[in-house]
Amino acid sequence: MPPGARLAELHARVNGWYVREGRDLPWRDADCSPWGVFLSEVMAQQTPLSRVEPVWREWMERWPTPAALATAAPGDAVRAWGRLGYPRRALRLHEAATVMVERHGGNVPDSHEELLGLPGVGAYTAAAVACFAFGEPEVVVDTNVRRVLARAVEGRAFPHLTLTRAESALARDCMPLERERANTWNVAVMELGALVCVARGPRCEDCPVADLCAWNLAGRPAYDGPARRGQAWHGTDRQVRGEILQRLRTAHGPVVLGLLEDAGPDRAQVMRCLDSLVADGLVEPLSRKRFRLPG
């Protein structure tokens, strides 16, 4: 990307904006544990932070350390997950806590590589935890960062459908070299994407780099790439799985099959979804006709 002076200006503006406007989220507190950061990153996957915060507080109070969660039944994690969505994340969090106890002395590992070895942790989460919990200058690329760079640098309304090598390289090249600035930059760009450079209705009037933004300078041209295919919902297995799990969450003990069969209009589909939930470890069959969250 741009020559050094332009890049330095970008860093100064974005980092300065973040210091003024960044949200005071609990996992951003200086005294928040790495476990708290780890929890927040997994909960935030594909999930608005407004929904994450109350659940995060409950979990931190109930399971303040990896060891505490590892001691709980996986089903307790699934129930406490509530309706955050993608409940397999709750299961993986429980598994990750177990791995931390067994292989990392009960601590969240501090390297990108070790973090990547944990269930439910991919490139983004590993980088985010290494950076936000341990100060490592990893390249953090999430949907917000991708959108900000697509606009500010590439002059496009949205990034490509999938993360490309070129995008990762661009993100790396845009990061400040100095360690502390790099750490602030990572949160700051994400925050800018979350609050100002949003997907729909970007608030360019409030953007600290509007006069440096390639997309804004080009007159904010419309997105011209391939259509982003939205995911269907009504009638899908995901909807039925969600309904089955919700019934098990709200029940306190085992639930008989008869109370699950009408979780969707198609009984065959419901049975298929029940099987897939069992296969995923989200549901435990006590017999052919009684089910509960995994104990």
Add this chain to the structure above:
DNA sequence: AAGCCGTGGCA
């Protein structure tokens, strides 16, 4: 590597 995996708010 495209498709699947929840849920709810907002335009």
Add this chain to the structure above:
DNA sequence: TTGCCAAGGCT
């Protein structure tokens, strides 16, 4: 109402 989108990961 319908579709889009949200601090992605896994197969």
